[in-house]
Each structure stands twice: as C-alpha cells, then as structure tokens.
Amino acid sequence: MGLQDDVAKVLIPPDALQARISELAAEINATYTDADRLILVCVLKGAFMFLADLTRQLTVRHEVHFMETSSYGAATSSSGVVRILLDLERSIEGRHVLIVEDIIDSGRTLSYITRNLRTRNPASLRVCTLLSKPSRREMQVPVDLVGFEIPDEFVVGYGLDYAEEYRNLPFVGVLKEEVVQER
Numbered sequence: 583m584g585l586q587d588d589v590a591k592v593l594i595p596p597d598a599l600q601a602r603i604s605e606l607a608a609e610i611n612a613t614y615t616d617a618d619r620l621i622l623v624c625v626l627k628g629a630f631m632f633l634a635d636l637t638r639q640l641t642v643r644h645e646v647h648f649m650e651t652s653s654y655g656a657a658t659s660s661s662g663v664v665r666i667l668l669d670l671e672r673s674i675e676g677r678h679v680l681i682v683e684d685i686i687d688s689g690r691t692l693s694y695i696t697r698n699l700r701t702r703n704p705a706s707l708r709v710c711t712l713l714s715k716p717s718r719r720e721m722q723v724p725v726d727l728v729g730f731e732i733p734d735e736f737v738v739g740y741g742l743d744y745a746e747e748y749r750n751l752p753f754v755g756v757l758k759e760e761v762v763q764e765r
C-alpha cells in the first residue's frame with residue numbers, strides 16, 4: 583500500500599495549486615518594487631513546497647529566509663502552544679517582509695509570529711498563506727493574501743503533514759478516517 587492509498591479525497595489538485603500560485607505571485611509582483619528589497623519569511627516546515635513554487639514565479643527582487651515554529655505534536659489539532667524552533671538568521675529592521683505560510687487554522691501561530699516580527703521593526707509586514715480555515719479561527723490576524731479558503735477538514739500534502747508524513751503528496755487532500763485512527 584502506498585501513501586496515495588491513505589487518501590480519502592483530493593481537495594485541491596496540482597494544476598489548481600499552480601494556477602492559484604501564479605495569481606498570488608502576480609499580486610506580489612504588483613505590490614512590491616525591486617527597491618523594496620522584499621524579504622520572504624517562509625514558516626517551516628509546512629510552507630516549504632508553497633515557497634518553492636511561489637519564489638520561482640516572482641519577478642520582483644527578493645530574499646528568502648526561514649523560521650520554524652511548532653504548534654502541533656502528532657495530534658491533528660493545535661495544542662495552542664507556539665514554539666520557535668528556528669529563528670531568522672538576519673535582522674529585518676527597516677525591511678519589507680512577507681510571511682509565507684501553508685495554512686492558518688486557529689491563527690495562534692501567525693498571531694505569535696506577527697507580534698514577534700513586529701518588535702523587530704520591519705518597514706512593512708504582510709502575510710501570504712496558501713490555505714485558510716476561517717471557521718477554525720480563535721485569534722483574528724490580518725492576512726493579506728489567501729490562496730484557498732477550505733472547510734474544517736484535516737488536510738495533508740503539498741508540504742502539510744500528518745505525523746510528519748504525507749508532505750510530499752503533490753496535491754492537498756484528506757486522509758481516510760482509518761489511517762488517522764490507526765496512528
């Protein structure tokens with residue numbers, strides 16, 4: 583049995599992901615100029631695949647930097663605790679920063695990250711997320727660009743994991759119930 587056999591349904595197929603990412607990239611290209619010296623802050627691990635496709639569609643000059651946070655253990659819902667596992671290695675003072683996230687669920691991670699980065703005095707701070715689950719929001723955080731609003735289902739693939747697996751699936755999908763129960 584392969585990974586794909588664990589999938590109950592495909593929510594967003596690869597071509598729909600790429601088409602929407604092109605639109606997001608066009609908006610980013612139109613928002614910033616080369617003189618802005620944009621910094622993308624990719625929030626690992628989930629956003630790595632989105633970042634990789636997004637950055638290749640950007641024509642505006644930019645740098646890519648990484649942070650890693652963790653809110654979930656192996657469970658499928660947020661514990662509410664956000665930890666910085668890896669911090670930026672450079673200052674963002676006076677720089678235009680765009681946070682690149684894979685998903686906003688309760689909003690706790692993004693709320694923590696935006697509050698934290700704002701104390702570092704960037705020139706501007708915006709947020710681009712591939713996925714958002716508005717029905718799950720516990721903390722209101724402004725989000726500038728959203729790829730897809732999705733229903734309250736636990737999704738994997740295209741960077742998103744269940745117990746650290748399934749990140750490599752080329753689509754966003756939902757796992758079979760028995761797969762989640764077995765773990």
Ligand code: PRP
Pocket residue numbers: 625626627628629651652653654660683684685686687688689690691692742743
């Ligand atoms: C996921 C996702 C977001 C966060 C969203 O990260 O990448 O950062 O949860 O949930 P929230 O809005 O309820 O805070 P996770 O902690 O699972 O780490 P990962 O990206 O390394 O898998």
